[in-house]
Amino acid sequence: MINFYEDDIKLTDIDLKDETYLFSFEPRITEIIHSIQEIGLINPPILVKKPDGFNYIIISGLKRVLALMHLKTQWVRARIIDQQRFVPALSLFRLGILENLGTRQFNVVEKSIIIRKLHDQFGLKDQEIIEGYFDLLNLGNNQRVLQTYLQINKLEDNIKIAIHDDLISPEMGYHLTKLDPDDRNSFFQFILQLKLGKNRQKEFIKLLDDISKRDQIKMARIIEDDSIRSILSREDLGVGLKLPMIRQILRRKRYPILTNLEERFSTIRKKLRLPPKIQIRPPENFEGDTYHIELNFKNQQEFAEQVRVLNSIADSQTLNELDELADAL
Amino acid sequence: MPYKLFTPDHIYITSDAIDYPVTKQILSTFHNVKYTCVDDENSIDRSYTVLLLTKQRADFYKNCPGTKKYICCGYQILNLINNCEIGCTYCILQGYLDEPYITVFVNIDDLFQELSVLFNGDKNRYFRIGTGELADSLSTDHFTGYARMLVEFFSDKRNAMLELKTKTTQIDNILNIRHGGRTVVSWSLNTPRMIASEESNAPTLDERLLAAKRCQDAGYRIGLHFDPMIYYPNWEAEYKEVIDRVFEFLEPGHIIWISLGALRYPPYLEDIIRERHPNSKITYGELVTGIDNKMRYVKTIRIEMFRKMYQWLKKKDPNLFIYCCMEHSDVWKRSFGWTPGNSLTLKNMMDELIQ
Numbered sequence: 004m005i006n007f008y009e010d011d012i013k014l015t016d017i018d019l020k021d022e023t024y025l026f027s028f029e030p031r032i033t034e035i036i037h038s039i040q041e042i043g044l045i046n047p048p049i050l051v052k053k054p055d056g057f058n059y060i061i062i063s064g065l066k067r068v069l070a071l072m073h074l075k076t077q078w079v080r081a082r083i084i085d086q087q088r089f090v091p092a093l094s095l096f097r098l099g100i101l102e103n104l105g106t107r108q109f110n111v112v113e114k115s116i117i118i119r120k121l122h123d124q125f126g127l128k129d130q131e132i133i134e135g136y137f138d139l140l141n142l143g144n145n146q147r148v149l150q151t152y153l154q155i156n157k158l159e160d161n162i163k164i165a166i167h168d169d170l171i172s173p174e175m176g177y178h179l180t181k182l183d184p185d186d187r188n189s190f191f192q193f194i195l196q197l198k199l200g201k202n203r204q205k206e207f208i209k210l211l212d213d214i215s216k217r218d219q220i221k222m223a224r225i226i227e228d229d230s231i232r233s234i235l236s237r238e239d240l241g242v243g244l245k246l247p248m249i250r251q252i253l254r255r256k257r258y259p260i261l262t263n264l265e266e267r268f269s270t271i272r273k274k275l276r277l278p279p280k281i282q283i284r285p286p287e288n289f290e291g292d293t294y295h296i297e298l299n300f301k302n303q304q305e306f307a308e309q310v311r312v313l314n315s316i317a318d319s320q321t322l323n324e325l326d327e328l329a330d331a332l
Numbered sequence: 333m334p335y336k337l338f339t340p341d342h343i344y345i346t347s348d349a350i351d352y353p354v355t356k357q358i359l360s361t362f363h364n365v366k367y368t369c370v371d372d373e374n375s376i377d378r379s380y381t382v383l384l385l386t387k388q389r390a391d392f393y394k395n396c397p398g399t400k401k402y403i404c405c406g407y408q409i410l411n412l413i414n415n416c417e418i419g420c421t422y423c424i425l426q427g428y429l430d431e432p433y434i435t436v437f438v439n440i441d442d443l444f445q446e447l448s449v450l451f452n453g454d455k456n457r458y459f460r461i462g463t464g465e466l467a468d469s470l471s472t473d474h475f476t477g478y479a480r481m482l483v484e485f486f487s488d489k490r491n492a493m494l495e496l497k498t499k500t501t502q503i504d505n506i507l508n509i510r511h512g513g514r515t516v517v518s519w520s521l522n523t524p525r526m527i528a529s530e531e532s533n534a535p536t537l538d539e540r541l542l543a544a545k546r547c548q549d550a551g552y553r554i555g556l557h558f559d560p561m562i563y564y565p566n567w568e569a570e571y572k573e574v575i576d577r578v579f580e581f582l583e584p585g586h587i588i589w590i591s592l593g594a595l596r597y598p599p600y601l602e603d604i605i606r607e608r609h610p611n612s613k614i615t616y617g618e619l620v621t622g623i624d625n626k627m628r629y630v631k632t633i634r635i636e637m638f639r640k641m642y643q644w645l646k647k648k649d650p651n652l653f654i655y656c657c658m659e660h661s662d663v664w665k666r667s668f669g670w671t672p673g674n675s676l677t678l679k680n681m682m683d684e685l686i687q
């Protein structure tokens with residue numbers, strides 16, 4: 004049981020540089036400022052007296068303290084931990100977690116800061132972290148999740164903000180930690196420029212990673228290649244048009260033979276001049292040997308018309324070209 | 333790295349395996365190695381250098397897990413040993429088996445009994461059986477001695493044959509014994525470059541071919557498996573050189589079959605390969621999901637590789653029997669100009685070769 008007493012503390016006596024117990028990652032304090040202005044401070048921050056006996060360290064309530072400072076307030080009513088009976092640092096840290104959990108959910112970056120502190124600062128073993136804290140943090144109980152969150156904390160702040168804002172997933176954040184800073188920054192900018200959603204991010208990082216490892220060139224060099232840069236810098240194109248163009252450039256680099264097949268198939272399809280209501284599809288990945296035709300019709304007349312079109316191409320040399328596709332590298 | 337025979341640093345024995353002669357023989361071979369008796373497999377140290385001796389409690393005999401979507405040679409397998417220390421980068425066992433250690437099933441008499449019942453129970457059926465599915469057939473033979481027992485067991489069987497598939501040179505145990513022509517000894521071959529990068533703990537190409545020649549001289553028929561073929565910038569010249577090298581060692585008339593198979597693996601193996609073998613580039617090839625959901629080279633690549641291999645091999649001897657391992661009929665036709673059409677026809681063709 005931890006004992007508290009309440010007291011009015013001068014804000015200048017709070018040592019903001021001591022972040023031992025802090026894990027808050029919420030860059031914006033506007034909302035809390037408004038709230039304090041309107042209804043005052045409801046929950047007092049929790050502080051502990053520093054061993055020097057003069058200053059205080061925040062256990063919980065950093066944003067409240069910052070908001071009060073912003074409002075030029077001088078004093079704050081705080082709950083002070085009575086250190087007459089010594090409380091271990093890890094218990095204070097856990098107290099901060101529990102106190103915050105009472106009022107809000109933690110974001111991904113905060114979870115990663117907590118896990119990193121438990122690991123590095125408090126020296127907990129992997130299993131102790133998983134067993135003692137993962138339920139509290141609402142995380143899946145496994146080693147992979149632990150590794151992901153341990154690494155995220157190493158990322159640059161702009162990337163952490165993107166994770167916090169849910170622009171990139173924790174898993175992608177983890178992936179980014181494996182890249183060198185140049186590649187990481189380059190890919191991060193690429194995500195922002197193309198406004199890549201999470202699935203697209205996964206697709207693009209895989210393409211880039213594969214090309215980079217296969218050809219042993221840096222990812223940043225692939226992204227900054229003229230072929231891609233010239234598209235990114237075009238002001239007449241929206242993101243919706245740039246994205247498929249760049250995707251195709253990367254796919255061509257990663258899968259030159261497959262994309263060549265796709266492009267040749269597309270040429271054949273155009274030569275067949277089928278109306279939009281007749282769709283022809285190749286075997287998936289050109290793996291099987293069966294092409295599919297799909298007819299879309301509303302009535303007998305439309306059906307008959309489509310059959311007539313199909314009949315007209317049945318003997319065409321162009322259809323034969325489909326058969327040759329699989330043969331030529 | 334020169335090929336090194338496997339020596340465990342710890343042996344575990346399950347309580348039901350203690351009294352078997354094979355257990356005693358293995359313990360005496362490794363008399364300097366510590367061993368521990370355990371009640372079950374849960375208390376075993378999960379390490380690559382551990383050897384587990386236990387009893388096969390399921391059937392030894394199984395059908396090869398081929399897929400209906402591709403043509404399969406209808407091979408059957410014996411699970412006598414699980415896992416392999418050679419550690420090829422592409423090895424499917426990395427994802428297939430849960431344990432890193434090698435398991436030897438010591439109740440080999442039960443195996444012979446199971447096989448006798450099987451062979452006698454269906455005399456009209458022909459059994460083509462191998463032990464190289466969940467292990468290399470010979471890499472542990474220096475301490476199990478199983479190859480000799482198997483070869484002698486099969487030597488008088490009229491409706492069954494054995495294929496021992498290996499990358500090793502461990503053939504001494506089977507050279508001077510009665511085999512009755514019922515055993516084929518096969519080698520998996522690759523180019524020296526791929527052996528060095530993807531099979532670096534296995535014997536070199538020449539060492540394998542020399543071992544094959546010694547088996548040929550002992551009257552065995554030889555199988556060759558170019559599997560997995562890897563597509564890389566100089567593949568053409570280098571695989572062609574391998575073929576030339578083969579026929580410097582072997583007589584075409586002694587080669588019973590040659591299989592061609594291109595790199596393929598279940599999708600989950602990609603991450604495992606990248607993590608365990610960061611220097612390997614095989615996963616960066618143009619692999620796509622096939623109709624069996626395994627990753628395979630784009631079909632045109634496979635056709636190109638198989639077509640050329642087929643031509644080069646047939647040029648050496650038009651009578652060589654060459655088949656594709658787990659391929660679509662369309663790939664056979666485009667590569668070889670013919671196809672067995674289905675798995676049963678291929679199985680029958682291969683059974684006839686040996687009978």
Ligand code: SF4
Pocket residue numbers: 415416417418419420422423424425466467468499
């Ligand atoms: S020799 Fe065969 S079983 Fe052994 S690691 Fe290589 S592929 Fe796997």
